[in-house]
Amino acid sequence: MFSETAVPYIKASVPVLREHGVQITTVFYANLFKAHPQLLNVFNMRNQADGTQQQSLAAAVFAYAANFENPAALAPVITRIVHKHASLGITADLYPIVGTHLLGAIKEVLGDAATPPLLDAWAEAYGALANALIAEEKNLYGNTTAPGDLTQMRVADIITQSPTAKTFRLQPLNQAALPAYIPGQYISVYVTFADGQRQPRQYSLSDAPGKNSLSITVKKESLTGAAADKSVSNWLHDNLKVGDSLQISHPYGEFAINALHDKPVVMLAAGVGITPMIAALNHLATVNPQQVVHLLYAVRSPEEYLHRADIEQAIKAMPQLKFKLYTSQAADDAQGRLTIDDIPQAVLKSAEIYMCGPTGFMQTQKQRLVEAGVAASRIHKEVFGPDLLEALV
Known part of the structure; x- marks a missing residue:
């Protein structure tokens, strides 16, 4: 809980942060990297170049100010941020550094409007958020691995999925044990550029x-x-060969697809967003092949149909799997658009629904699902960036 002195200043900050949030976070990152250049290796510089990271932080600060008295609303967002931080090896000693530069950016952008009581209120608010994140991250590290620990992996195989997508199969060096994970989770991959x-x-x-x-x-x-210059995805495509090594984090992520549901499962995917669904399908085919699953997959063209072999194998192994492919660049564009009308109403009434794909795709599908009467608590999205805070902003 915040002090009675801080509360009115935090509330009064909401419209200010809506108007000046991106400017504040842009100044924040510039000052942070100037003072601590080693953090250039921690933050996503591609997202810095295209402005995504600044927008994400602005949305996070605004969402926190607008919802600080509603811990239940903030809890899922904090959990997702904690998993992301753990995948990056974030430790408690980084938080005071970030806090100093965030408050400094607020002062620099707002000028005289950033009065000492306002800055004191935000110092208190940031401290409370930092303590919550640190505690959650400590618990998560305790269940997995030490902060920042990485595993050296060898590229065992490279499978071309489409003209623009490849699957990299990674095996640990020295026959080390692979970490356990839940379908839907992710790893951080680390590369070092020429500079x-x-x-x-x-x-x-x-x-x-x-x-x-x-x-x-x-x-x-x-x-x-600059965004292209710091694209890890493009570096992997252009440089990685079988036999090369990569450093990866332990798997993290709270977007976990339950393989043992007693309810139907609906998966909505677009483009490379199919990847966590493939992990779930391949797992289901082994541990729960009778699961009722509806997989709807949108691509722009048949050439961009990823993991075709996995899906065809799952169809053979899972008699209650219903699959439909949508190609938006087909002759009849309207017919090529993914629609939840293809899911039986009886399934929608009880299904757990998982989505992954571009932000616009997921926003559209969520809106349609809610309009169809699906409870928001049954809709699960894999998102990063500003869309992470969509429900709060």
């Missing part, structure tokens, strides 16, 4: 747990300028 900068990126695991390898499916990105 010496080291960058992590998160990729959903795209095969079932319990095998002798981990798989990620990576789509090459159409980027320009």
